[in-house]
Amino acid sequence: MRNNWVVKDLRERIFGNMTFDEIHIWNTNLVALDPSAVLSSKDRLESLTISHSLLEEFPFRVLPRMTRLRTLHLSHGFLKSVPALESPSLKNLLLWNNEIHALEPRWSMPVLERLDISHNPISDLPPGMVEGMRNLMSFDASHCNLGPVLRNGSLAFQSKSLAKIFLQENDIVKLEPGAITGLRNDTRLDLRGNKIRNLTEGSFRPMLEHLSSGTSGFIFLWGNPVICDEWLVRSPDFKKFLQRLEGVECVSKSSKSPAK
Known part of the structure; x- marks a missing residue:
């Protein structure tokens, strides 16, 4: 359904006995949908998109019953909060550009590969949120309100496939020790456009130790007023x-010119 400005809700049993592999809703005035609208396809639906609409509520509680759902795309809407989510099948969860300000803890999404919560006024990540996501490849919480301090335990990754973390433009000034853990040696951590001044040893050394054991992992810090801390320039691993x-x-203590 595209460019439909009449339908504002999908009511109970609106699809009757019809079932779908995919549902795509774009550019509408849809505000809410009854759980039965998607549950009628619970054994078949693989992809559900509602984007550029007026969506304020979504029946997230039906996800455990949607056993074939792989992609849930709810972007450019007006969702304000997200409960603790549970899904045995979801691989892509895309929630960018809403008005989400709160996320509840204790998510259970063991096969999730991509999570995008960017461009939301989220000020805090619940502890343990990503711990059970053991297949996560990409996490995007850029352009949120996670600063000024990213607290210990905010992002404790446990995925062996973790490739990309996007945290740019969050007004982050400081990372507490243990704020981001579980990086692989090929993970790319994007912290561009924040306000990080000090690469504090307790926060950055553990991440750099993981990354320096490989050749393709990086921390991107363009657009931060970074000053190299003493521990870094004096480190034998500088x-x-x-x-x-x-x-x-x-500038290394053993060098008179910038190392980069």
Whole structure:
């Protein structure tokens, strides 16, 4: 359904006995839908999209029963909160550009590969939110309100496939030790456009140690007022750590010229 400005809700049993593999709703005045509208396809539906609409509510509680659902795309709407989500099948959860300000803890999404909650006024990530996502490849919480301090335990990743973390434009000034854990040696962490000044040892050394054991993992820091901390420029691992940092210019104590 596209460019429909008449339908404002999908009422109970609106589809009758019809079932679908995919449902795509774009550019509408849809505000809400009855759980039965999607449950009628619970054994068949693989992809559900509602985007560029007026969606304020979604029956997230039906997800455990949607056993074939792989992609849930709810972007450019007016969702304000998201409960603890549970899905045995979901691989892509896309919630960007809503008005989400709160996320509840204790999510259970063991096969999720991509989570996008960017461009929402989220100010806090519930502890343990990503811990059970053991197949997560991409996490995007850019352009939210996670600063000024990203707290210990905010992002404790446990996925062996983690490739990309997007946290740019969050007004982050400081990462507490343990704020981001579980990086692989090929993970790319994007912190561009924040307000990070100090690469504090307790926060950044553990991440750099993981990344420096590989060749394709980086921390991107362009657009931050970064000053190289003393521990970094004096570290015997200075050169290999610096190779994992993009957007940072440091001078080693043993060098008279910038290393980058």
